[in-house]
Amino acid sequence: MKKKTTGLEAVNGVFEISLGVNGAKRTFAVKNTEFLLDALRRYGYKGAKKGCDTGDCGSCTVIFNGKPALACLIPAFTAHGAAITTIEGLGTVRDPHPLQEAFVEAGAVQCGFCIPGMILSSKHLLDVNPEPSEEEIKKYLDGNLCRCTGYVKQIKAVKAAAKKLRGKGRVSGV
Amino acid sequence: MNHIKYYSFPETPGAALAGLLNRKTEAMAVAGGTLAAKTLPETVENFVDLKNLPLGYVKKRGGDLVIGATATFDAIDNSKLAKRWAGGVISAAAARCSSQLIRNMATIGGNIARPHSFNIFPAVLLGLDAKVRVLTKTGVKTIPFSALYQPEFRFRPGRDSLILEIIIPGKTRNWACRFEKFAKTEASWEAYLTLFMGIWMKAGVVKELRVAVGALSPRPFRAESAERVLSGAKLAPVSIDAAVLELGRDLDAARAGEFKKEVAVSLFKRFIKERV
Numbered sequence: 001m002k003k004k005t006t007g008l009e010a011v012n013g014v015f016e017i018s019l020g021v022n023g024a025k026r027t028f029a030v031k032n033t034e035f036l037l038d039a040l041r042r043y044g045y046k047g048a049k050k051g052c053d054t055g056d057c058g059s060c061t062v063i064f065n066g067k068p069a070l071a072c073l074i075p076a077f078t079a080h081g082a083a084i085t086t087i088e089g090l091g092t093v094r095d096p097h098p099l100q101e102a103f104v105e106a107g108a109v110q111c112g113f114c115i116p117g118m119i120l121s122s123k124h125l126l127d128v129n130p131e132p133s134e135e136e137i138k139k140y141l142d143g144n145l146c147r148c149t150g151y152v153k154q155i156k157a158v159k160a161a162a163k164k165l166r167g168k169g170r171v172s173g174v
Numbered sequence: 175m176n177h178i179k180y181y182s183f184p185e186t187p188g189a190a191l192a193g194l195l196n197r198k199t200e201a202m203a204v205a206g207g208t209l210a211a212k213t214l215p216e217t218v219e220n221f222v223d224l225k226n227l228p229l230g231y232v233k234k235r236g237g238d239l240v241i242g243a244t245a246t247f248d249a250i251d252n253s254k255l256a257k258r259w260a261g262g263v264i265s266a267a268a269a270r271c272s273s274q275l276i277r278n279m280a281t282i283g284g285n286i287a288r289p290h291s292f293n294i295f296p297a298v299l300l301g302l303d304a305k306v307r308v309l310t311k312t313g314v315k316t317i318p319f320s321a322l323y324q325p326e327f328r329f330r331p332g333r334d335s336l337i338l339e340i341i342i343p344g345k346t347r348n349w350a351c352r353f354e355k356f357a358k359t360e361a362s363w364e365a366y367l368t369l370f371m372g373i374w375m376k377a378g379v380v381k382e383l384r385v386a387v388g389a390l391s392p393r394p395f396r397a398e399s400a401e402r403v404l405s406g407a408k409l410a411p412v413s414i415d416a417a418v419l420e421l422g423r424d425l426d427a428a429r430a431g432e433f434k435k436e437v438a439v440s441l442f443k444r445f446i447k448e449r450v
Contacts, residue, residue, distance in 0.1 A: 006189065007182035015181060032178040055208060056361075058275055067248075067278045073211050076202075077181050078223050121274065142361060143273025157401075 006079060011032075020046065022089025030076035036062070039079070040086060047087035048117045051145075058144035061117030062086050068121045087116035090123065098168070099123055102161035103154070110148035112114035112142035118144040122158045130166055132158070177216055183219060183223040187309050191336055193222040195311060203332040205244050206280040209288045210274075210332075229283070229338060232256050237344035239264075243283025243337040247271045247294075248280060259342065260372065263351035267298045267370075270355045272363050282340060289332040289393065292365045294381055297388035299355055300396060301370035302346045310335040323393045349374045349382065350449065354441050356434070365389045367434045371445045380404045383443060385421060390428045397424035400442070402434045418443050 008015050013032045017026065021040070030039045037060040040048050051059035053072045060071040063085035091097035096104075099119050109115050120143060125132055125140040132140070137158050138151075146154065180197060184190040194201040201220035204210045214221075229242035232253040239259050241250065250256050250268040257265045271277055271285075271294045285295045286306070298321075299306075304319040310329050319340070321327050329335035351372040357365040368388035374381045383404050385397040400421035407413045421442055425435040 006184050007180060007193075010179050010181070054212070055276060056273075058273065061275060068275055069279050070208075070275050073208055073279065074220070075178075075207065075211055077178070077221075078183075078207070078225075080181070080183070139269075140274050143275035 008077065010077075015077040015080070017077055019079050019081065021082040022085055028076070028079075030079075032075075032077060033073055034076040036064075036074040036076045036079050036084075038157070039076040040071060045086045045088055049113055049116060051113065056145070057114070057120070058117045059114050061120045061144065063120055063124060064110055064122075068117075068124045074110070085120065087120060090119065097123070098164045099158070099161040102157040102164065106153045106157035106160060108149070108153040108157040110146075114146045114148075118146070118154060122161070125158070126162050126165055134159070165167060177219050178214075178221045178320070180220045181223065181273070182221070183226050185226045185228075187227055187229070187336055187338055190222055190224060190227060191309050191311070194286075194334060194336070201333065203336060205284045208276050208280040209284060209285075209290065211447070224281075224283075224336075235341075237294065237347075239342040239344075239347070241282055241340045241342070243339055244281045245283075247277035247280050247285075248274070251277060258305060259311040260346050260349045260351045263353050263372070264298060264302075264342070265369070267294050267353040267355075270294060270353065270360075273361045276363075283331075283337045286319075287337055289348070291392055291394075292357075292363065292368070292389045294365075294368065296356070296394040297368045297370040297386040299340060299342075299388065300388075300394045301351070301372050301384040301386035302342050303384070305341040305343070307341065308335050309338050314338065345374075345382075346372065352441075352445050356437050367430075367437055368394075369438055369441055371442060372444075373449055375409075375449065378408050380407055380409065385424075387425070387428065387430075387438065390425070390430045395424075395428060397421050399424050405444070409446065414443070414446050414450075417446065 010032050014029050017028050028039055048071050049059035051057035055073045057068045061068050062071045065082050091100045099122055103109050121144050137155050182193045184193050197220045199219035200217045202218045203222040203224055205224040231242040233240055247268040250277040251265050285293045299319045305316050306319050307316050331337045349372045354369045355365045356367040370386040372384040383401045387402050400417045403412040403417040403420050
C-alpha cells in the first residue's frame, strides 16, 4: 500500500505542488516566498486580481477547498492537494454563469476589478443559502471592496441571480 | 517566508507536534494563516500546516462548550450551539472579526496563539473563564485561559506546543453577555478596544460579573475592581456609579487613552443599566 504523503521538501526554494484548478489536475512549481495569488496569475488564471495584497480588499478571492478565501494570504505551497475555483471556472463568454449574467444585466460592473472576487463570494453564498436576505448578502460580501460603486447594483444582481438559480433548480453553477 | 524548506500537513495533533519538535530547524505551526502567513519570521524553515487536524468542531461535552482550535470564525459564527451559549456572545464576537473572507480562513486557535492585543477572542475567553487544552512534549495540559500568556506557562503555542481546544465552562451558559469592538471600521483588524461584559443574576443579586478588556495592553485583562463592586450586590444607581468609577480606575491603570476609557465606561454603563 502506498504511504500517504504528509509533507513536501523544497528544492532550491521551490516546491512542486499538485492541485486541482477549475476541475483540472495541475502541477505548479512555486517558490517558498510565493503566495497563491501570484502562482495562479503566473499560470494564467488572471481572473484573480492583485489589489491590496494584504487581505483587505477581496479582489484575489478564489474558492479554496469549498470556501471563498483570500489567495493573497495563502502561501502557494500550502495549496498542495487543494481544489480551487477561479472566475475562469465559473462560466464563459458564450455560456456565462447566472451570476455573471445578473451582474451585467444589473449594471453592477464598472471598472470590473473587484467583480471576479465578488462573484465567487456570491456563488458560495448562493450555494449554501439559495434565498439570502439583503442583510445576509451584505454580510457575506463585506470583504469584497468596490471603489467604483455603492454596492447597490451588486446586491440587486445577487438577488436576481438567486431568483434565476432557484427557478432553474440549479444552485451550484460550476 | 524566505527560508521555508519543509512543508508538512499532518493529520493528528501528535504528528503535528512531532513535526514542530523533531527537525533541527526552527518550526512554526499555522492554521488559517491570516495573521501568520505574511509575517513568518525569516528564521523559520519548517512550516507545519494544521488544516488537516480534526479540530474544527464546536460541541458540547459534559455540560461545557468545547471549541476545537482549528474551528474557523465562520464556523463559530454559524454554530447553533455557540449562538445559544451565553446569549450568543461567542458567535457575535466571531462575526465581528474583519470580513467574511477572513472569517472563512481564520481560526480561534490562531487568534489566541498569536497574542496580538487587538485580537477578538482573548477578551471573550478571559471573561468566560475559559480553559485551554494544550499539547506539549510532556503531555496534554489543561490550563486557565488567563495562564496562557503568563511566563509561568513555559510553552509557546504554535512553536513548541499546540492548542487543541478551548473549553467554555457550563456555568456561563445562561449568562447575559455582550462583546463590543471599537475600531476604525467594522472590518478593521486592529481594534482600538475590545470589551467583554458578562453577568449572572439571581433574585436581583449579581452572582457573577465579568468585565474583560482587550486591545489596550499586550494582554487582555479583567477589570476586577469594577467586578468586585457589583458582585453580590443588587443593581442600584449608587452601586452602578461606584462600579463605573472603578472601571475608570482599572482603565487608567492600563493607561487607556481618554477616548477609549470614555467608550468602555459608556458601554459598560449601558450594559449594566439594561439589567436593572
